Amino acid sequence: MTSEIQGKGQRAKAASYILNIKTTCEKNEALTKIAEQLIIDQHTIMAENAKDLALGEKQSLPASTLDRMMLNEERIVAMADAIHLLVSLQDPVGTVIEQIDKENGLHIEKRIVPLGVIGMIYEARPNVTVDAATLSLKTGNAVILRGSSSAKFSNTALVASIHRALAKTSIPIEAVQLIEDTSRETVKELFHLKEYLDVLIPRGGKALIDLVVKEATVPVLETGAGNCHIYVDQMADYIKAEKICLNAKTQRPSVCNAAESLLIHPIWFKSHGMQLLTALHDAGVTIIGDEQVCQLFEAALPATEEDYAMEYLNLTISVKLVENVYEAIEHIHRFGTHHSEAIITEDQLVAETFLNNVDAAAVYHNASTRFTDGFEFGYGAEIGISTQKLHARGPMGLPALTSTKYFIYGNGQIRE
Known part of the structure; x- marks a missing residue:
């Protein structure tokens, strides 16, 4: 029997191939629909968020955690505004960053391409659900989201809103997947989902980040705690x-x-x-x-x-x-x-x-x-603040969610 992780990994991978050929216009249309849908659904989202906050108070979660979890009208409007800013930003995918013309006639181009499928593990921060989903879509990536149990109702409501928006566009809803099982077993399975995940990004406290860096076999883009x-x-x-x-x-x-x-x-x-x-x-x-x-x-x-x-x-x-x-x-x-x-x-x-x-x-x-924030730096949002030095550092906006690919054009050349 296929597990939830395996099934959603398969669907996300399939969706990533569809996203790879979507135009900037199609991606921006989907983002605009998501921003609109969040406003339409804001009262439902806040009602679900209230369930998480009530459970958090019963569990005596720290005030700082409850603050990060809380979604009100102002914060949902801010999410929508960040998405509209994201729409206005240049799509890096397809940009030619280097060209080489060889003496034998080969023309080589180095272009920016999506990473593929991004796995996101995060704690009590439902805003990350929207940030990760929209940044991933703008850069042509599918995303698998695994939030904490403390924000389960909020994350489910946000992803449901995103799916309602995507259903009105050419972008498959499978491009944004939420892992509903918040048990430790699913986390461990996600750590090793190399067949479908191209990168894993942890966002949260030091303990979570250290665990992912130590245990994952999927490549990790490390975000850091902030002392x-x-x-x-x-x-x-x-x-x-x-x-x-x-x-x-x-x-x-x-x-x-x-x-x-x-x-x-x-x-x-x-x-x-x-x-x-x-x-x-x-x-x-x-x-x-x-x-x-x-x-x-x-x-x-x-x-x-x-x-x-x-x-x-x-x-x-x-x-x-x-x-x-x-x-x-x-x-x-x-x-x-x-x-x-x-x-x-x-x-x-x-x-x-x-x-x-x-x-x-x-x-x-x-x-x-x-x-130190993606919105403040003009990125629309960020998927995290990278404290490592390879691939990306600082607020990770659109460029951090891309890779490169070489396109070589010939006319019958062979290597002697």
Whole structure:
């Protein structure tokens, strides 16, 4: 008997061959229909999402997880807006990126092509269902989605809406498959579905990502957890520092590009540190500090090595004093996750030292880490933030979901 994974893998593979010959116009029409259908179905989607939230509250899921799970009218409209932006973006598929004319008359073209079938494993983030499906379709890929049990009702409702939209187009509904069985056995089977999957992308916490990277035999595009740092240099402007730190920590603390660690130069801290920590504390942020910070700021709790490596995903931040930019860089390399790192300074030389030497997918000078996002970068959405270096790095938009293929045109040439 064919398992759900095998059956949906087969259908997704078949759909990928159909998608491969679809025009940009046909793909954009399907995306437009999906955006429209999400708005039509928003009340049904929110009702199903409410079931997930109620179960999550019963299971005492963290507030940060419930926030990532929650779908309201504003977030569904934002999903639709992101899809409309995606429609407006250039389709990379078919682009000729290199041409070679050989002396023997061979004409060689290197073109961008779809990956094929993308497998997506993600946690309590129903927005990923729409992001992954629409980015995959725009690039001519079929996708198999495996969300967590905590968002099962939401994901099912979203995929049902996507299928209703696709049924009105030339794109087969099998191009977007949702694995309904959320057991661990199905995950393990998906890890080894090399016959049908061309790539597997995990999106979620460190434990999930590490598991996929360790266990999967399907090639993995690794997205990373976000222990993001802000280094406040000796020459930082206070107004900029307070505004950036508050935004990076509090604007939406449950996401991977929120700041989790704050590094401060001692001279700057002597003049402005208490004011900054007070502003954070007044905004509801728990300060986990080193010995110096705890001595000077009464509300601070003592930090451990584990605290400096923590992706809190809530209103908590670790704070440490560092002697200079080099010590800040060393700390980031020890505890960071290669996601997003920022420096606040008016010293351009120190800023360039930081930007050039920090090993991360995105580095910022005098700006919040919250901008590491496909929508903010103009990609419409992203399928994840890659913290690896091969194939893709940073917000993975359309180009990251493609490969290349060589087209060779001859006139009877043979190799001597």
